[in-house]
Amino acid sequence: MEQLAINGGTPVREKPLSYGHQYIDEEDIAAVAAVLKSDFLTCGPQIGALEKKLCELTGAKYAVVCANGTAALHIAVQAAGLKEGDELITTPMTFAASANCALYVGARPVFADIDPDTWNIDPERVRAAVTDKTKAIVAVDYTGQAVRLDELKEIAAKAGACLIEDAAHAIGTLYKGRPIGSIADMTTFSFHPIKTVTGGEGGAVLTDDEGLYKKLLLFRSHGITRDPSLMQRVNNGNDGGSEIFAGEYGSDCPWYYEQVALGANYRMTDMQAALVSSQLNKLQRFKARRKEIVDRYNEAFGGQPGLIIQKEIKESDTARHLYVLRFDTKTLGLSRKEIFRRLWAEGVHGNVNYIPVYRHPYYEALGYEKGLCPVAESLYEEIISLPLYYGLADGDVEDVIRAVYKVIGKN
Ligand SMILES: Cc1ncc(COP(=O)(O)O)c(C=O)c1O
Structure with a gap:
């Protein structure tokens, strides 16, 4: 939209101010440049380093970084096991990604209205929206303010649903003194440039649950695993009816991996991870x-x-x-x-x-x-x-x- 001369008189600002903007300093630039000179541009050491840093920041046991906040929500609902016929309750006052994640897996988003004062999802509306099909609640910390996590946890537990906190806006927020990221069953972040901390693009899912963590890793990368405990052929002793695999699978075959689910490539690059890590210092x-x-x-x-x-x-x-x-x-x-x-x-x-x-x-x-x-x-x-x-x-x-x-x- 061009500058509009409709108010009359001199505008307050000659140079416009946008509603949001990233802040990048020399340390950020050096962190990214160092990766560009290194051996790994993706799947390298910056990924694990960022995941560790996110765990330290939030107190969560596990972090899985990924391509963006939308991917984080997608792998979170996949890990939660949502499928066709299930329902996912969320707020309408959010970016489309918070609800789209239900549609990606064939589930139905159900919208619960917001509190008129805080503008966050109203737990009583969530309670009223629960049915026997409810399998997840995606609670969005709108503008960065924490949702009423105690009430939502209680509702989710009663419903047997997974509480996913979409904290795309809320990295650095505390709820009752506890960092966002350590409270819900899974918490997702976005590192889009408009957010408080950026990687250009980027996302993460945090959880304390080892089972969910393993699934998040799987869905981040095609549904492919090198973890023997998740391999079907290894665990079932089933060579797929093919001579090729007779004995040639498992931990003594270092090249071997299995696709055991349908995932996508939602990996983050090491350049992005280095940038997010550097931003987290600030x-x-x-x-x-x-x-x-x-x-x-x-x-x-x-x-x-x-x-x-x-x-x-x-x-x-x-x-x-x-x-x-x-x-x-x-x-x-x-x-x-x-x-x-x-x-x-x-x-x-x-x-x-x-x-x-x-x-x-x-x-x-x-x-x-x-x-x-x-x-x-x-x-x-x-x-x-x-x-x-x-x-x-x-x-x-x-x-x-x-x-x-x-x-x-x-x-
Ligand atoms: C509340 C919320 N959830 C999810 C997303 C998706 O994040 P990304 O843009 O990193 O995919 C956004 C991004 O704008 C958001 O604001």
Whole structure:
């Protein structure tokens, strides 16, 4: 979208500010360059090093890094054993990937509405949505704020379902003092450039469960294994009816591997892993600066007529990924579209996170209808994500505040 000259007068910003941006320093560049000069570009030592680092950060026993957050969700639902006929409960206020992972394995996403104040999935709506087909709950830490994990764990356990926390927004967040990544049955991260920590692309799944861990490794790489405990021929003593395999399988045949399930190539490269590792060294700095910016925005916008800020539960010590501001369009007498256009004209390039997933045409064609989750639908109509990233200077933050004030007519 081009700069729009619709507000009149001089725009607050000549150089626009985007709603999110990566922060890359010389250490990051050196970390990636070192990999490029090494023997391994993929499947090398950076992968295990990053997995170890993620375990140390979160307290989880196992980490499996992969191509992106979407792949992480896909292998998580595969590991959880979801299949055709099963149901997966998730929030509509998320990126499509949180629900698409159900469709990849033939399961059905079921949408539970959000809490009107925190904008995270409402555990009571989840409870009401549980059926005997429910096999997973994908709970998204929207904007980085932890979901109500205690309630969701209890609901999942009662339903016999797997609790998968989609923490694409929430690396660095704590719930009741515990790092996100160590609480749900599985937790997924994304390292897309808009996220707090980036690898260009990248993702991870964390778990304490060894059985799930082994399956995650399998599904990350084609369903192929070199782990004798997972090999069917080795365990069944079945040579496949072929002379070729007579005796020629197992641990004394180092070349031997088996495909025992259908997976894809969801591996992460060593360049990406080195970048994520280097970025993780800065996570606490990233979190602190993002908190400062959020506090300043909340101070400026909280209590202003026509503006509604996201409420936080006290259990969440949030590493905030997105700053989403709600505009009370009735009070302001302006549509969201108009506010969005005027902010862009002031040099504040916001975004809308998110269109409720089931309102996309693909989902409508599957039979999902408007009105399913009214709280999420009404939130969607009034939100704009404002600039929030580590490199945002104090002056930039004040420009954003000035632009919002100007657009809503506050002096
Ligand atoms: C909540 C959520 N889940 C999953 C994803 C998918 O992550 P990726 O883009 O790394 O595939 C995203 C990315 O935007 C997201 O915001």
